[in-house]
Amino acid sequence: MNVHKLRRVPLVAKWPVTPYRNASTKAPRPSKPIPKSSKPVAIKRRQTIPPRQTHPARQNTQPETPNAETTAKKGHGIPPRALTFLGISALTISTYCGYLYASYTREVGKAQTLNVPRDVSDRYNTTAATFDADVELSEKAMGLGKKRQDLVRQARGHVLEVSCGTGRNLPYYELGERRGMDADGRAAVLGCRSVTFIDLSPQMVAIAKEKFEKLHPAAVVPAVFRACDAGAVEPADIARSGEPVHFDTVVQTMGLCSMPDPVATLRHLGSVTEPGGGRILLLEHGRSHYDWVNRILDNLAPAHADRHGCWWNRDIGEIVRESGLEIVEEKRWHLGTTWRYVLRPKGTEKSQS
Numbered sequence: 001m002n003v004h005k006l007r008r009v010p011l012v013a014k015w016p017v018t019p020y021r022n023a024s025t026k027a028p029r030p031s032k033p034i035p036k037s038s039k040p041v042a043i044k045r046r047q048t049i050p051p052r053q054t055h056p057a058r059q060n061t062q063p064e065t066p067n068a069e070t071t072a073k074k075g076h077g078i079p080p081r082a083l084t085f086l087g088i089s090a091l092t093i094s095t096y097c098g099y100l101y102a103s104y105t106r107e108v109g110k111a112q113t114l115n116v117p118r119d120v121s122d123r124y125n126t127t128a129a130t131f132d133a134d135v136e137l138s139e140k141a142m143g144l145g146k147k148r149q150d151l152v153r154q155a156r157g158h159v160l161e162v163s164c165g166t167g168r169n170l171p172y173y174e175l176g177e178r179r180g181m182d183a184d185g186r187a188a189v190l191g192c193r194s195v196t197f198i199d200l201s202p203q204m205v206a207i208a209k210e211k212f213e214k215l216h217p218a219a220v221v222p223a224v225f226r227a228c229d230a231g232a233v234e235p236a237d238i239a240r241s242g243e244p245v246h247f248d249t250v251v252q253t254m255g256l257c258s259m260p261d262p263v264a265t266l267r268h269l270g271s272v273t274e275p276g277g278g279r280i281l282l283l284e285h286g287r288s289h290y291d292w293v294n295r296i297l298d299n300l301a302p303a304h305a306d307r308h309g310c311w312w313n314r315d316i317g318e319i320v321r322e323s324g325l326e327i328v329e330e331k332r333w334h335l336g337t338t339w340r341y342v343l344r345p346k347g348t349e350k351s352q353s
């Protein structure tokens with residue numbers, strides 16, 4: 001026996017011999033041949049990790065489902081494209097909000113320095129030509145067309161519309177009287193017997209008259225257009241021979257915001273309304289149910305009034321109460337900023353029944 005040869009045998013572990021593979025055995029092939037090395041290779045023993053001890057209280061808190069591992073690997077499940085879209089949208093919205101806030105604070109700063117008179121009604125003489133275009137979009141967005149229609153459809157008999165502006169209510173009047181049922185289901189005469197439209201601004205009335213003539217080329221009922229103050233209108237000034245000294249219906253939409261003394265004007269309108277069963281129909285805008293909206297309205301009111309001739313922060317409910325007219329119906333929309341009233345002269349219900 002050669003002793004020298006025996007001594008040269010390195011004291012290293014040898015990889016296990018690859019088992020013989022044939023078609024029937026599916027044992028995995030070693031991925032790479034092991035390089036021959038003269039250096040001894042240390043064998044690392046795999047550490048056996050003891051199973052984690054679960055606190056008894058936490059045991060069975062999550063139901064074990066066969067898909068638990070798969071679900072965890074999926075993560076949040078939002079596709080990257082959707083995430084990018086959400087990110088860009090969030091950035092755009094926050095930039096826009098920042099821009100709005102900056103414009104708002106700039107406008108508030110400007111508004112506070114303005115010295116705007118209480119009577120801004122003359123602004124309509126210059127804005128008449130663009131009035132319809134200016135309000136069209138916001139009125140559509142707020143569904144005001146339908147609200148105007150629902151109000152004006154109630155007009156009957158001899159009708160006066162004050163602060164008629166450019167005649168945005170004209171398409172909704174039912175011209176000519178007919179027998180029908182009123183809102184309470186009682187037999188009544190509906191429709192308008194005559195219509196009178198007045199506005200302080202001659203430019204506004206001229207546009208309303210032109211619209212009316214296009215809508216009704218042939219006279220259906222007597223129609224009068226006048227530039228005059230709603231707080232001083234007298235039926236006798238307008239009435240032709242044989243016509244009454246009171247109106248059966250007085251209509252006003254978005255007018256209380258524009259006049260210097262809305263309470264006095266409402267009182268006057270009560271005095272020209274038929275005491276037996278006449279109605280005053282209002283659709284107005286003003287203060288909201290919410291303080292945060294009112295703060296915005298208050299902060300921007302002087303600038304808005306100066307530009308558009310309208311004090312949009314008025315408390316319409318307070319004006320109506322102060323006028324002393326009787327409230328038949330009250331409704332509010334758009335965070336409380338749009339107000340609808342059906343009013344009658346005080347104490348007239350008894351004389352009607």
Ligand SMILES: C[S@@+](CC[C@H](N)C(=O)[O-])C[C@H]1O[C@@H](n2cnc3c(N)ncnc32)[C@H](O)[C@@H]1O
Pocket residue numbers: 121124162163164165166167168198199200201204228229230231252253254255258259260310
């Ligand atoms: C905001 S606009 C509303 C116009 C129209 N009623 C509407 O709903 O579109 C207000 C209108 O009230 C008119 N106005 C202001 N003060 C008035 C007054 N004392 N008498 C009559 N009209 C007045 C203005 O000339 C203007 O046309």
